[in-house]
Amino acid sequence: xxxxxxxxENVRKEYGQTVALDGVSFSVEAGTTTVLVGPSGCGxxxxxxLVNRLEDPTDGTVRFEGEDVQNVEKTSLRRSIGYVIxxxxxFDHMTVAENVxxxxxxxxxxxxxxxxxxxxxLALMDLPPDQYRENYPRELSGGQRxxxxxxxxxxxxxxxxxxxxxxxxxxxxxxxNLQDEFLEIQEQINTTILFVTHDIDEALKMGDKIAxxxxxxxxxxxxxxxxLENPANEFVEDFIGxxxxxxxxxxxxxxDVMDTDDSLVGTSVSELPRGGSEPExxxxxxxxxxxxxxxxxxxxxxxxxxxxxxxxDLPVVRDGxxxxxxxxxxLHHSKSQRGELAHE
Amino acid sequence: xxxxxxxxxxxxxxNFDTFVDLLREHLILVLVAQxxxxxxxxxxxxLATRNERTKTWVLxxxxxxxxxxxxAVIALVFPFVGIGFNSALLAMWVYALLxxxxxxxxxxxxxxxxxxRAAKGMGMTDSEILRQIQLPLAVPVIFAGIxxxxxxxxxxxxxxxxxxxxxxxxxxxxxxxxFNTPQILAGAIPxxxxxxxxxxxxGVAERxxxxxxxxxxxxxxxx
Numbered sequence: 001x002x003x004x005x006x007x008x009e010n011v012r013k014e015y016g017q018t019v020a021l022d023g024v025s026f027s028v029e030a031g032t033t034t035v036l037v038g039p040s041g042c043g044x045x046x047x048x049x050l051v052n053r054l055e056d057p058t059d060g061t062v063r064f065e066g067e068d069v070q071n072v073e074k075t076s077l078r079r080s081i082g083y084v085i086x087x088x089x090x091f092d093h094m095t096v097a098e099n100v101x102x103x104x105x106x107x108x109x110x111x112x113x114x115x116x117x118x119x120x121x122l123a124l125m126d127l128p129p130d131q132y133r134e135n136y137p138r139e140l141s142g143g144q145r146x147x148x149x150x151x152x153x154x155x156x157x158x159x160x161x162x163x164x165x166x167x168x169x170x171x172x173x174x175x176x177n178l179q180d181e182f183l184e185i186q187e188q189i190n191t192t193i194l195f196v197t198h199d200i201d202e203a204l205k206m207g208d209k210i211a212x213x214x215x216x217x218x219x220x221x222x223x224x225x226x227x228l229e230n231p232a233n234e235f236v237e238d239f240i241g242x243x244x245x246x247x248x249x250x251x252x253x254x255x256d257v258m259d260t261d262d263s264l265v266g267t268s269v270s271e272l273p274r275g276g277s278e279p280e281x282x283x284x285x286x287x288x289x290x291x292x293x294x295x296x297x298x299x300x301x302x303x304x305x306x307x308x309x310x311x312x313d314l315p316v317v318r319d320g321x322x323x324x325x326x327x328x329x330x331l332h333h334s335k336s337q338r339g340e341l342a343h344e
Numbered sequence: 345x346x347x348x349x350x351x352x353x354x355x356x357x358x359n360f361d362t363f364v365d366l367l368r369e370h371l372i373l374v375l376v377a378q379x380x381x382x383x384x385x386x387x388x389x390x391l392a393t394r395n396e397r398t399k400t401w402v403l404x405x406x407x408x409x410x411x412x413x414x415x416a417v418i419a420l421v422f423p424f425v426g427i428g429f430n431s432a433l434l435a436m437w438v439y440a441l442l443x444x445x446x447x448x449x450x451x452x453x454x455x456x457x458x459x460x461r462a463a464k465g466m467g468m469t470d471s472e473i474l475r476q477i478q479l480p481l482a483v484p485v486i487f488a489g490i491x492x493x494x495x496x497x498x499x500x501x502x503x504x505x506x507x508x509x510x511x512x513x514x515x516x517x518x519x520x521x522x523f524n525t526p527q528i529l530a531g532a533i534p535x536x537x538x539x540x541x542x543x544x545x546x547g548v549a550e551r552x553x554x555x556x557x558x559x560x561x562x563x564x565x566x567x
Contacts (some may be wrong), residue, residue, distance in 0.1 A: 054464065075469055077467070078465060078467030079467035083466055085462055085465070087456070087458025088458065089456070090457070091459060092456075149462075225483075305438055
């Protein structure tokens with residue numbers, strides 16, 4: 001049994017005279033998020049469409065769970081794969097509940113099962129079912145619509161989700177929130193995700209692995225850390241942009257750099273000494289709590305809080321008690337530490 | 345003017361039995377022609393969106409049918425169906441097709457492309473997309489076409505009297521010949537009221553059929 005949810009093997013796709021993809025080969029591990037990123041027209045969306053057969057390859061093979069998708073009937077293939085697109089494409093004449101229940105209905109689930117699945121998903125997407133079930137899409141904000149879009153894609157419990165710039169049309173704040181929520185949700189559902197974006201920051205944030213596309217081909221396929229550390233060529237380097245140092249901190253969770261031997265470890269948040277001045281926009285939740293970060297937050301966030309607050313050692317707090325501290329020195333030395341991690 | 349209206353009302357009430365007969369004939373012509381036209385035009389419109397060549401064919405036939413005057417249609421068909429009710433019906437049916445065909449096509453094709461892509465990506469077949477997505481979303485536009493052609497045909501039915509098919513045209517034509525203005529008005533005003541009533545009834549029917557009334561409703565209505 002192969003661990004690979006999707007395998008691309010030497011895939012080529014032509015549209016008339018134009019070659020959209022050439023020699024694309026990589027595998028996506030089950031349960032991970034793989035982001036396809038590149039400038040527009042580079043073939044990333046085409047790659048995605050080959051998986052649910054909205055397009056068929058000119059040459060080469062695409063396998064889903066070990067089977068050549070060419071041998072699977074289109075509609076049943078698509079019903080087993082969740083699909084989220086940038087335009088969301090909600091059905092305006094159906095309620096939120098009917099929208100979310102689309103694929104289960106196509107699959108002939110019985111009504112009770114659909115109902116409870118819809119409620120479960122709306123709750124998961126932070127749209128209380130009592131409040132939103134009977135709404136029509138036009139009554140929702142952009143962010144809420146995309147939540148419904150994601151819930152709809154998850155409805156029939158797919159083994160694979162295809163997400164084509166799902167957050168691309170949202171404002172930066174909504175996008176950021178949805179990305180965070182989606183990362184949390186993904187830990188619960190454990191589905192394989194293939195994610196397309198043109199935004200390298202989104203790719204670094206969402207991806208366990210990233211495939212960087214230049215025109216029609218994959219130029220680097222690796223983890224975010226390795227891509228930042230060793231860009232395969234100048235194109236990748238340009239694409240990442242100038243602030244690589246900060247981006248490395250973006251993909252580095254605080255827990256990987258924190259000092260777990262500090263004397264503060266074990267104390268609870270309420271016992272922490274109050275910092276001299278209260279930074280107004282620190283990551284501190286709850287009024288009055290001194291500045292702190294969560295272990296899962298990025299080292300970049302920690303840096304930002306450190307710069308704003310006056311403390312030298314920033315407490316890292318999980319469930320109300322301190323599990324470590326982080327200071328500028330830890331962040332500065334994070335590079336070597338991550339090197340060790342990569343070797344493990 | 346108000347004097348004329350009083351005389352027209354008087355004329356109508358003193359000939360009320362004849363009026364009811366004429367109104368019934370008029371209404372039957374319109375309703376039968378419309379039901380026939382809706383069935384054929386909506387089907388033709390749907391088929392037209394399935395394939396480009398069918399579409400060209402359907403639209404040109406629709407256009408031709410609209411440019412031929414109703415009287416010419418009658419002249420063309422009466423050798424086959426005879427003069428009277430049947431040929432009037434056929435002419436009105438032909439005349440009602442185009443607005444419904446064009447609006448059916450527009451309604452289906454105007455459905456947001458992202459919506460169709462999402463439906464397809466979720467594994468709906470073409471016929472599921474048509475029945476569950478495109479047609480429901482096209483309802484307001486299709487209804488606009490049906491309403492336009494119904495109102496038009498209430499007017500066209502006045503010509504039926506020329507081939508002995510009855511209807512409210514009877515009083516209008518006789519009134520013209522006799523210079524009897526109250527009689528003309530007694531024939532014409534109920535037609536206007538009929539057109540408005542049918543339009544309203546169809547509007548109510550549409551709202552009952554269609555849960556979301558805000559979408560694209562009037563856009564193509566005047567086409």
